Amino acid sequence: MYGAQLAALYDALYQARGKDYAEEAEYLTDTVRARVPAAASLLDVGCGTGAHLETFAGRFGHVEGLELSEEMLQEARRRLPDTPLHQGDMRDFTLDRRFDVIACLFGSVGHAADQDELRRTFACFARHLTPGGLVVIEPWWFAETYLDNYVSGDVVTPDHRTIARVSHTRREGPGSRMSVHYLVADQDTGITSFTEEYTHRLFTRDEYTAALRAAGLEPEYLPDVQSGRGLFLATVKES
Template sequence: MYGPEFAEIYDHVYTLRGKDYPAEAKHVTEEIRARLPEAASLLDVACGTGGHLRHFDGLFEHVEGVELSEAMLEVARDRMPGIPLHQGDMRAFDVGRTFDAVVCLFAAVAHQSAEELAGTLRCFARHLRPGGVVVVEPWWFPETFLDGYVAADVLTPDHRTISRVSHTRLEDGASHMDVHYVVADARGARHFVESYVHRLFPRDLYEQTLRAAGFTTQYVEGVPSGRGLFLGVKEGAWRP
């Protein structure tokens, strides 16, 4: 999952499929500052190749990123040499400081069990100041997941042609997605497969787990990708 072949084309695939990274970063920032107007620092967990992070960099005084995949980090480091980037697992990392905001987008938190989700959110809380804001994008809920969903695209960036065909199925209470890529360029054509498992956590599990980690919680429907966002404020902030 998220190997070097995919890291090379990741940004092309999602941008050309319509993902608006600048607009999403702006919206998330607005949600953060609606709860903490003075927010100046942000940690992007599961930052990938930096699609959102490079835009957060223009919206906050200080940003950092955490990513498990070394292949994705290599792309991010080339793109953003001035931003601190850390290789780490969202369930147990320590970057040595706290932030005004911690975000985890693109349903990355759903690549784990409910018990691991609880540990992840506690880890996020440890990296937030009192009153800091956490933003978590979920995967689909059980009632909104479409079993057997198929998607297909042909994309043509940088004198290359990329075909993407995906199939998603329900198995053992989780979403299993296989994505087939064929990439053709001057070097020839090559095929590879990326496979992902997302847990179909219900909405109330996210909310209960956020509260258990020490957050107030709110769910904002729809944005940015149709799945909505969970927002939490870390308890313990002083209020006049």
């Protein structure tokens, strides 16, 4: 999943579909500043191609990114050649500094396979957080709000290419599996197609809250933002 073919068109596709990375990053920055005005450093976990980081880099004194997919990370390195970017797993990574803000966006945290992995992920975040810092998490759809057998489709022409994307998401055990088919028509290379599959665990809102608290974090939930999935904001619990 998140292979080289997708990485090469990811930003053009999602921006053409209406995702405004800069606007989202500005909103998240304002949300962070309202709670931690002096926040100066940020780690984007699951940073993908670095599209959010590009804006964060102008709003925080120091930013870094962590991404599991090396193909996506290559795109991020081209976009942000002077930003520290790390290949690593959100469930178990070790960096040599702590951050005032740790963000994990676009439902990436839903790739945790079970509650144990979710707790390990949040514990890893907590270890990399400065005192008084803030964790910002955009969850995948909650088990109680997930729509089974959801179908989506778009055809966009962001540049010299026409890109068609169709997807079907179905429930599979305690999670969801999204099958996505891409068809790309390029003036120079002709027509190509490829498929990808993504699995997410369907945690409940209460399970996210419990996992954050198990990691020593006290969460707040903001509903109806980030395409309707909402946001968790969490700080270290006072002893």
